[in-house]
Amino acid sequence: MKSITIKGSERESVGKKATKALRNAGKVPCVVYGGEKPLHFSADELSFRDLVYTPNAHTVVIELENGTKVDAIMQDIQFHPVTDKIIHIDFYQLFADKEVTMSIPVRLLGNSPGVKNGGRLLFRNRKLTVKALPANLVDFFDVDISELKIGGNIKVASLKSDDFTLLHPDNTVVVQVKTSRNTVVEDDEEEGEEGAEAPAEAAAE
Secondary structure, three states: OOEEEEEEEEOOOOOHHHHHHHHHOOEEEEEEEOOOOOEEEEEEHHHHHHHHOOOOOOEEEEEEOOOOEEEEEEEEEEEOOOOOOEEEEEEEEOOOOOOEEEEEEEEEEOOOHHHHOOOEEEEOOOEEEEEEOHHHOOOOEEEEOOOOOOOOEEEHHHHOEOOEEEOOOOOOEEEEEEOOOOOOOEOOEOOOOOOOOOOOOOOOO
């Protein structure tokens, strides 16, 4: 999995007054859990742009001014209710021999013949949660829809691997193609039934 480097400074004071001063200076107070003790640090808000404002998943290398380097993943983030500015982030430290839980985005590959024939593509789960060792974390779950016909679906069971544990029931639908008004004959056989759904489009619900 790709990694993003966050450069910051260890926080000597974690009180409300010091935290407010950090935010006023455009910095985000953060905590790294999972080690021997919590590590408090702060970094410029702009440093988190490529980590937070993206659909992709990343691990993080936290580099502090005192030379400390910590591998971690983002666990929780808080935004200001009015301004939407980041006000706090929790991270979890990574260890090579310790599994972590993380949400991984799903990426659809290919073109569905069901959609070409007027079906409606429903992207049910854009992210899937896995438990894995850091070395086995993937950037995406690549799901091939090039053989997905009308009425067909792809479930979590088909994405299972010995490298990680998917924390979803096997019958969880990731993506499917449903009948729509504009459905046409597919493979010389009529698929599905007439429905009162929206016109065919490769849209997600």
